């Protein structure tokens with residue numbers, strides 16, 4: 836069974852974290868991490884970075900951007916005007 840090397844871990848790290856990789860890939864990463872504190876630290880840092888990114892998407896971007904995308908309809912109480920009115 837060919838385990839990942841440290842050089843290969845970054846290539847599969849996002850699959851591992853997001854759980855999008857195959858079961859086998861994730862298992863291989865997990866086995867490597869069990870043996871390698873360097874890569875554990877790397878993965879931990881990556882997870883933190885991802886959670887911060889996710890937080891910022893949930894938090895600071897929202898309303899205005901969602902409205903621009905038409906995903907969030909505020910009350911149509913009146914500021915909206917037809918272009919050629």
Ligand SMILES: [Zn+2]
Pocket residue numbers: 840841844867871872873874
């Ligand atoms: Zn490693």
